[in-house]
Amino acid sequence: xxxxxxxxxxxxxxxxxxxxxxxxxxxxxxxxxxxxxxxxxxxxxxxxxxxxxxxxxxxxxxxxxxxxxxxxxxxxxxxxxxxxxxxxxxxxxxxxxxxxxxxxxxxxxxxxxxxxxxxxxxxxxxxxxxxxxxxxxxxxxxxxxxxxxxxxxxxxxxxxxxxxxxxxxxxxxxxxxxxxxxxxxxxxxxxxxxxxxxxxxxxxxxxxxxxxxxxxxxxxxxxxxxxxxxxxxxxxxxxxxxxxxxxxxxxxxxxxxxxxxxxxxxxxxxxxxxxxxxxxxxxxxxxxxxxxxxxxxxxxxxxxxxxxxxxxxxxxxxxxxxxxxxxxxxxxxxxxxxxxxxxxxxxxxxxxxxxxxxxxxxxxxxxxxxxxxxxxxxxxxxxxxxxxxxxxxxxxxxxxxxxxxxxxxxxxxxxxxxxxxxxxxxxxxxxxxxxxxxxxxxxxxxxxxxxxxxxx
Numbered sequence: 001x002x003x004x005x006x007x008x009x010x011x012x013x014x015x016x017x018x019x020x021x022x023x024x025x026x027x028x029x030x031x032x033x034x035x036x037x038x039x040x041x042x043x044x045x046x047x048x049x050x051x052x053x054x055x056x057x058x059x060x061x062x063x064x065x066x067x068x069x070x071x072x073x074x075x076x077x078x079x080x081x082x083x084x085x086x087x088x089x090x091x092x093x094x095x096x097x098x099x100x101x102x103x104x105x106x107x108x109x110x111x112x113x114x115x116x117x118x119x120x121x122x123x124x125x126x127x128x129x130x131x132x133x134x135x136x137x138x139x140x141x142x143x144x145x146x147x148x149x150x151x152x153x154x155x156x157x158x159x160x161x162x163x164x165x166x167x168x169x170x171x172x173x174x175x176x177x178x179x180x181x182x183x184x185x186x187x188x189x190x191x192x193x194x195x196x197x198x199x200x201x202x203x204x205x206x207x208x209x210x211x212x213x214x215x216x217x218x219x220x221x222x223x224x225x226x227x228x229x230x231x232x233x234x235x236x237x238x239x240x241x242x243x244x245x246x247x248x249x250x251x252x253x254x255x256x257x258x259x260x261x262x263x264x265x266x267x268x269x270x271x272x273x274x275x276x277x278x279x280x281x282x283x284x285x286x287x288x289x290x291x292x293x294x295x296x297x298x299x300x301x302x303x304x305x306x307x308x309x310x311x312x313x314x315x316x317x318x319x320x321x322x323x324x325x326x327x328x329x330x331x332x333x334x335x336x337x338x339x340x341x342x343x344x345x346x347x348x349x350x351x352x353x354x355x356x357x358x359x360x361x362x363x364x365x366x367x368x369x370x371x372x373x374x375x376x377x378x379x380x381x382x383x384x385x386x387x388x389x390x391x392x393x394x395x396x397x398x399x400x401x402x403x404x405x406x407x408x409x410x411x412x413x414x415x416x417x418x419x420x421x422x423x424x425x426x427x428x429x430x431x432x433x434x435x436x437x438x439x440x441x442x443x444x445x446x447x448x449x450x451x452x453x454x455x456x
Contacts, residue, residue: 013039013063015385016040017039018105019066019106022103026098026101027098030090030094031084031094032071032086032098034070034071035056035070035071036069037057037058037066038060038067038068040061040066041060041061041065041066042062043060043061044059045059047059070087072087073086074088096408100408103396103397103405104393107393110389113385114382114383115331115332116332117386118323118328119323119325120378122320123319123320123377125166125222125317125319126316126317126319127148127150127163127165127167127168127222129144129146129149129219129222129223130222131144131260131261136216136217137201138219139218143186145223145257145261146223146258147188148189149185150162150191150194152168152171152185154175154182156183163321165222168219169219172199172201172214173213173342174342175201177206177209177342179202179205181202182201183196183199184198199217201217206346209346223258223260223316223317224258224314225247225258225259226247226312226313227247227313227314228247228311230244231244231311232309234309235296235307236293236294236296236309237293237309240280240291240292240293240294241291242280243284244310246284247283249283249288252279259312259313262313263313266306266312267306268305269294270306273304277294278293296309336390340394343390343391344394401426401433401434402430410426
């Protein structure tokens with residue numbers, strides 16, 4: 001819990017500082033006097049000001065945002081000798097640059113963070129597949145447990161190497177959003193018997209791309225051996241005599257090829273809401289044993305599924321994905337662009353009802369992922385920081401009043417018409433923008449709570 005809170009505060013604090021520093025640095029470069037640089041809102045906890053005429057730097061109690069307050073005649077009296085340093089007196093191009101600098105700083109930071117993660121190297125699951133869900137596109141494509149995806153192509157000519165499961169999932173998601181198919185070059189786990197399979201994703205749309213999307217495709221997890229880990233005392237597995245290290249060969253006479261198959265057999269081990277005795281064949285110390293296991297029913301949302309109170313499966317095979325200095329920077333820029341485009345695309349489709357609002361996340365989800373990524377290592381945390389930085393940059397560029405994108409929208413109007421937006425219209429747009437932001441925040445917070453309760 002403490003790790004999660006600290007990771008969240010570090011994440012939000014760093015991204016806010018970078019965002020506001022972008023505004024601050026460009027404002028100073030354009031000759032605008034910056035009165036205050038604030039991280040957070042509310043009560044001031046820390047304050048520094050070198051001289052009475054210099055910028056005041058403050059840290060406030062509520063760290064969910066920040067601002068840079070500049071000298072501006074619209075917000076107070078400005079002495080005649082300082083009029084040339086007022087924001088509202090600057091040419092349109094300079095005002096535009098100052099406002100755009102915050103989101104652009106977040107996007108540049110994302111490039112560096114992604115590049116740093118690539119330079120360090122990320123341990124990722126190897127692209128070896130678990131058993132595809134029945135009737136899923138992966139099963140219809142002829143993919144099976146233990147298939148190692150080596151390369152993929154959209155047109156059958158330009159093949160791209162698949163370095164990890166993360167690569168595969170990203171390309172599958174992109175293909176589904178564009179309703180196109182992928183050709184996959186696969187082999188067995190040892191790299192033999194190469195063959196090509198067509199993964200048809202044309203039946204999906206942006207509405208389907210949610211937390212359960214990859215499970216629908218049949219690519220929910222990486223291959224894992226059907227070996228038991230920790231067995232909880234007094235649970236169904238322990239009562240049946242199962243031990244950690246047991247390899248499950250079959251359940252009720254049906255072969256178990258991987259941990260995913262075993263999990264599905266356990267989940268489905270109920271009849272009319274009650275556990276049904278299953279005959280498990282297990283291998284232990286070179287001997288084959290037959291044990292009777294009765295899963296216990298557990299509520300999962302509106303459904304009941306079976307549990308045996310044992311950890312199922314071994315950790316998947318991992319690979320280290322690492323790039324050189326130039327390639328890492330290139331990959332950072334490419335990934336930042338791809339995530340930005342995907343974010344805009346998803347927001348647009350949510351707006352017109354083609355994608356689920358369940359994809360919006362709020363501070364609780366961010367905090368949870370921050371804590372998880374810190375525990376996985378520096379490279380993972382840098383990648384998570386980059387993702388949130390991209391999201392913050394793109395969100396602030398949306399043409400909504402109260403956001404940087406809203407101010408840029410005003411400047412586009414001014415550039416086209418030659419006059420600024422009237423005060424009356426500014427007030428109306430501000431009120432509308434506040435309502436939209438409150439609605440987005442409410443949906444995001446609702447999704448956070450629903451995820452915690454297992455409703456999403």
